[in-house]
Amino acid sequence: MELAQDKINLIERIIKTDRKFQNNEDLYDDFLNETCKRSLSIVKTITSDDTLEAYLKKIATTSIINVLKNEGRLRRTRSGYMSSNEVPLETQASSLTDYSSVKIVYEPVDVQDTPEDFAVKKEILQNIIDAVNEIDESNPDKNYYKLYNLRYENGLTQKEIASELNLSQSEVSKRLFKLMEKVKQALN
Secondary structure, three states: OOOOHHHHHHHHHHHHHOHHHOOOHHHHHHHHHHHHHHHHHHHOOOOOHHHHHHHHHHHHHHHHHHHHHHOOOEEEEOOEEEEOOOOOHHHHHHHOOOOOOOOOOOOOOOOOOOHHHHHHHHHHHHHHHHHHHHHHHHOHHHOHHHHHHHHHHOOOOHHHHHHHHOOOHHHHHHHHHHHHHHHHHHHO
C-alpha cells in the first residue's frame, strides 16, 4: 500500500514546519520515510482533512524524535528531550561563578580633540549643512532643511517629526533617506 501524492506533500510540509527539523535538514529523507511508514494505516481510515492533518502532525513529531534519538542527536532528560549538543541547565548553573558581589568601576575618559580634529569636523559639518541647504532650495516643497534640523539637531524621532510636519511616518522615513542619499552625492 502506498500513500497518494497529496498525502506525501502534506507530510513533507508538516515535517518542514516542525521546529526539530531545523538544523537537522540532512535527515529529511529519514524523517519522511519514518512518517510515511507510520502513517499508512491511519491515512485510509480518516476522511476529514483537518483531523488527518492533526494526526499526521503527531505522527511526524514522533517520527522525527525517533530518528533524532537513533542518530544520537537527541536525548531524554527529566524535563523532556534536548539536543545532544546542548548542556543541561543544571550542569551550567553549577559551573557558574557568582559575580553578584563584584563591583565594577568605570573611570571616565576625557578625550580632547586636537585643533586639527576640531577643524576637520567643523569643515565636514559645514559641507553637510551647505549640501542640505542646496538640496532644500532645489526642493522647497520637501522641507529638507527643517527635516534635517528636527532629526539631527533636535534629535526628534521619525514619529515626532511626522507629527510636527503633518506627514506620515513612512513619508518622513522616505524623505530622510532621500536627503541622506542626496547629501552623499553632493559630498562625493
